[in-house]
Amino acid sequence: MRFKNCITDKNIDEAVKIANSILNAGSSLINDLSNKDDFQYNSGHGTQVALNLILVREPVNVYSYKSINPFTKAIGYFDGEAIWINLRKLPLLTKEDVIGLLLHEYAHYCGYKHGNNFKSEHKCKHSVPYYLSENVKRWI
Ligand SMILES: [Zn+2]
Numbered sequence: 040m041r042f043k044n045c046i047t048d049k050n051i052d053e054a055v056k057i058a059n060s061i062l063n064a065g066s067s068l069i070n071d072l073s074n075k076d077d078f079q080y081n082s083g084h085g086t087q088v089a090l091n092l093i094l095v096r097e098p099v100n101v102y103s104y105k106s107i108n109p110f111t112k113a114i115g116y117f118d119g120e121a122i123w124i125n126l127r128k129l130p131l132l133t134k135e136d137v138i139g140l141l142l143h144e145y146a147h148y149c150g151y152k153h154g155n156n157f158k159s160e161h162k163c164k165h166s167v168p169y170y171l172s173e174n175v176k177r178w179i
Pocket residue numbers: 143147153168
C-alpha cells in the first residue's frame with residue numbers, strides 16, 4: 040500500500056485504490072519507467088526511478104483542505120509528510136486527474152523534484168512528478 044486515504048470521499052477512495060494498484064512491480068507504469076532514459080532534475084535513469092517508487096515504505100496519508108484563496112490553481116500538494124487535496128477543486132477533477140495528482144505527489148514523497156511550480160512541456164517529459172501526472176491514461 041502506497042497511500043492511506045484519510046478522506047471520506049468515494050471518488051478519492053477509488054482513485055487511491057487504483058493508484059495503489061499501479062505502483063507495483065510488473066505494472067505497466069513501472070515497466071514504462073524502467074525503460075525511460077531521459078529523466079532530468081537529478082532523477083537518475085528510469086530503472087532507478089522505478090525501483091525507488093516500488094520500495095517498501097510507510098504509506099503516505101492523503102488528507103483534504105479547502106484553500107483560502109478560491110481562485111488558486113493548486114489542486115493539491117505534498118507538505119513533506121502527507122498529500123493534501125484541495126476540496127475546492129475536487130468537483131472539477133476527473134478520476135484520472137485525481138490519480139495523476141496522487142502519483143505526482145507520491146513522486147515528491149519519494150524525493151523527486153521539478154524546480155519551480157510552473158508546469159511546462161519539458162517537465163512533463165523529463166521530471167518524474169509531472170511525467171507521472173500527465174500520463175495516467177496509459178497505465179490504468
Ligand atoms: Zn510537484
